[in-house]
Amino acid sequence: MTNEQLKAFICVVEQGSFRSAATALHKTQPSVSAAVKSLEQHFNLCFFDRSHYRPQLTDEGRAFYAQAKKLLQQATQLEMYGHQLASAVTPPLAISLSAMCALPAVLEKIKHFWNQHPQMHLQVNTEHLSGVLEQLKLEKADLAIGPLLGIDHNFEYIEISQIKMITVIAPHLLDISPGIQISQQQLRNLPHILISDTGSVAPFDHVNVLLGGQRWYVNDYQMKKALLISAMGWARIPEHIVQHQLEDGSLLKIDVENFNSQSTVPMYLIKLKNSPSSSLAKAFWQDMLNYK
Amino acid sequence: MTNEQLKAFICVVEQGSFRSAATALHKTQPSVSAAVKSLEQHFNLCFFDRSHYRPQLTDEGRAFYAQAKKLLQQATQLEMYGHQLASAVTPPLAISLSAMCALPAVLEKIKHFWNQHPQMHLQVNTEHLSGVLEQLKLEKADLAIGPLLGIDHNFEYIEISQIKMITVIAPHLLDISPGIQISQQQLRNLPHILISDTGSVAPFDHVNVLLGGQRWYVNDYQMKKALLISAMGWARIPEHIVQHQLEDGSLLKIDVENFNSQSTVPMYLIKLKNSPSSSLAKAFWQDMLNYK
DNA sequence: TCATTACGAAAGCTTAAAGCTATCAAGTCA
DNA sequence: TGACTTGATAGCTTTAAGCTTTCGTAATGA
Numbered sequence: 001m002t003n004e005q006l007k008a009f010i011c012v013v014e015q016g017s018f019r020s021a022a023t024a025l026h027k028t029q030p031s032v033s034a035a036v037k038s039l040e041q042h043f044n045l046c047f048f049d050r051s052h053y054r055p056q057l058t059d060e061g062r063a064f065y066a067q068a069k070k071l072l073q074q075a076t077q078l079e080m081y082g083h084q085l086a087s088a089v090t091p092p093l094a095i096s097l098s099a100m101c102a103l104p105a106v107l108e109k110i111k112h113f114w115n116q117h118p119q120m121h122l123q124v125n126t127e128h129l130s131g132v133l134e135q136l137k138l139e140k141a142d143l144a145i146g147p148l149l150g151i152d153h154n155f156e157y158i159e160i161s162q163i164k165m166i167t168v169i170a171p172h173l174l175d176i177s178p179g180i181q182i183s184q185q186q187l188r189n190l191p192h193i194l195i196s197d198t199g200s201v202a203p204f205d206h207v208n209v210l211l212g213g214q215r216w217y218v219n220d221y222q223m224k225k226a227l228l229i230s231a232m233g234w235a236r237i238p239e240h241i242v243q244h245q246l247e248d249g250s251l252l253k254i255d256v257e258n259f260n261s262q263s264t265v266p267m268y269l270i271k272l273k274n275s276p277s278s279s280l281a282k283a284f285w286q287d288m289l290n291y292k
Numbered sequence: 293m294t295n296e297q298l299k300a301f302i303c304v305v306e307q308g309s310f311r312s313a314a315t316a317l318h319k320t321q322p323s324v325s326a327a328v329k330s331l332e333q334h335f336n337l338c339f340f341d342r343s344h345y346r347p348q349l350t351d352e353g354r355a356f357y358a359q360a361k362k363l364l365q366q367a368t369q370l371e372m373y374g375h376q377l378a379s380a381v382t383p384p385l386a387i388s389l390s391a392m393c394a395l396p397a398v399l400e401k402i403k404h405f406w407n408q409h410p411q412m413h414l415q416v417n418t419e420h421l422s423g424v425l426e427q428l429k430l431e432k433a434d435l436a437i438g439p440l441l442g443i444d445h446n447f448e449y450i451e452i453s454q455i456k457m458i459t460v461i462a463p464h465l466l467d468i469s470p471g472i473q474i475s476q477q478q479l480r481n482l483p484h485i486l487i488s489d490t491g492s493v494a495p496f497d498h499v500n501v502l503l504g505g506q507r508w509y510v511n512d513y514q515m516k517k518a519l520l521i522s523a524m525g526w527a528r529i530p531e532h533i534v535q536h537q538l539e540d541g542s543l544l545k546i547d548v549e550n551f552n553s554q555s556t557v558p559m560y561l562i563k564l565k566n567s568p569s570s571s572l573a574k575a576f577w578q579d580m581l582n583y584k
Numbered sequence: 585t586c587a588t589t590a591c592g593a594a595a596g597c598t599t600a601a602a603g604c605t606a607t608c609a610a611g612t613c614a
Numbered sequence: 615t616g617a618c619t620t621g622a623t624a625g626c627t628t629t630a631a632g633c634t635t636t637c638g639t640a641a642t643g644a
Contacts, residue, residue, distance in 0.1 A: 085337060
C-alpha cells in the first residue's frame, strides 16, 4: 500500500471515473487502473462495482475512502511541514497562546527570550479555552501559555504571570449605583458575550456562565470588546484589554451575585511531559524558570 | 516522499544507527542510507549530524520525526482497517455508545435491527461523556448513542429513549429521614464518585458536580456501583443500574439541595451531518426513525 | 437505429528507482 | 595497535510504475 496508490483511489472516487482521475493526476488511465487494482489485490477487496458503465463505490470502498482521505491529508501536511522546516533556518518555536494572555507582561517575556535568540523563528498561535492545550496534544505547538483549564497528568507547567479578569457592561444598560451587587435576574435579559472555544472535540462551553440567559459567541477579544462598547451585552474580560474604556467611562466594572465577577487568574507556561522538546523549547522553558 | 522512506528514517532514529535499522527492516544498510538521503534531498534538509561516529538527530530531524511518526502510525492503522474490512463479509456498523445507555430499552433496538440484518458485523464501543462524540468526529464510529452533551451544528440526532438518572448513597453513611432534602454541607466530606471522561482533548469534568468537595474517578458504571455499595461515597447513576440495590435497601435514593439530584435524560441517536454513511448506517438510522 | 463518443481492461514495452554485493575510510574499544 | 563496527560509494540487478496501443462495451444523440 503506497500513498500514490491511495491518491489514485481517492481521485477516482472524487472524480467519478478512472479517466478523469488520470487526467487530474497527470497520468494515464491504465496506470490509475493498475494502482487501484493493486490496492484491491493487496487487501483482497473490491472498492468499485465495475459492472455498470461508471464505477460505483462499494460499502467497503466507501469505508476505506474515509480513512484513506484522512491519511493523505496528514501526508500532505507533513510534506508542507518538511518544506517549512527547510525554508526556516532553524525549526520554529511554536507557542500556543491563550488569547487571554496577549498582554504586555507575557509578551515581554517572549521578547526577552527573543533578544537572546535573535535568529529564532517564532510561530504564535492564539487559541481559546480547550484549543490552547489541544495544540500541544496534537504536537502542533512546543509550548502553551494559558490558564490551567483542562490540564491533566500529561502536562507540566510553571506559573509565569497573573491576569485580572473582571466583569463589565456599558453603563447605560443597567441602572446601577456604583459598588452595589447586581442580581442575576437583572442580567437575564441581556446577552452574555462569550468566546467560542477553538478546540475541535469537546469545547469548554460552560465555564463561568450563568444558567439560563442568552449567550452570544464571538471569535476574539477585540470583537467581545466591540460588542461590549456598543452596549450589546455583558461579559468577563481581562482588565488590561478594557483599561481605557474603564477610565473614560464607556465601560463599567460590575459585581454579579453568585458569579465569579472578578478574579486573578494565574497564567502558566505548559508543555507535554513525555515529549522530546526542541532545543529552542528547552531553552525557553529554562529562560522562564530563571526570569521568574 | 514515500512511507517506506519515512519508515527507514524513523527506524534509524529509534535504533540509533543505520545498520541496526537495516537489520530491523530486513534490508541492507546501503538501501536504508539511500532512503534517508533521498528524504533529506527531497526537503533539502539534514536530519542527522553525521560528523560523529553515531548519527545524531538535528533539531530539524527531531521536529520532523515527531510528525512522521504520527503519519506512519495512521498508515499502519489504515492497513489494519483494510484487512479488517476484507475479513468481515461487509463493513461493520460501528456504534459509539454512551455507557449510560447500556440498558435493555436501547439494546433492544439494536437487537431489532440485527434481526433484520442477521449477517451484520456490529462493533460497539462504550465511551463516557465527550468520548462518545469524539468517536464520531474522528470517524471511528458511524453512529453514536448518548445524551446531547457537547453537541453542535455538525451533528444530526433523533431521540430514541429516555434514562432516569438518580442520586444514591449507601444508607448508613448519612443520618437520613426518607423524603428530606440533604444539604450540600452534609455531602462535602464524602467523595463524589464520577466517571472519567474518555475524550482525549477537553474532557467534560464539570457537569453535575458540586463546587469543592472530594472527587473520585472511575472508568465504568460497574466500578461506580461497586464503590457506592461499599459505602465509599455518593453519585448520580442511571436508575436501571441500581434497581436491585434500591429494592433490597443496599442503596438509597437521595435529594440534594441545589443539585440536579434526579432527572430524566433523553438519549439520542447521533450522526455527523456531512459524512457519507455506509448503507448499514443509513438503514439503522431509518430503522430508528420508524421503530419510534 | 446506427454512428459517435467515452470508458475500463489487457498486453507489451520502457524506464526510473529501489535494492543488493562488494569495498573503503573512519571511528571505537580492548 | 589490531579486531571490529559504522556509514558512504560505486556498480550491477531486479522490481514495479508508467506509457502506448488495442479491444470490447456502454452511453449518447441525431
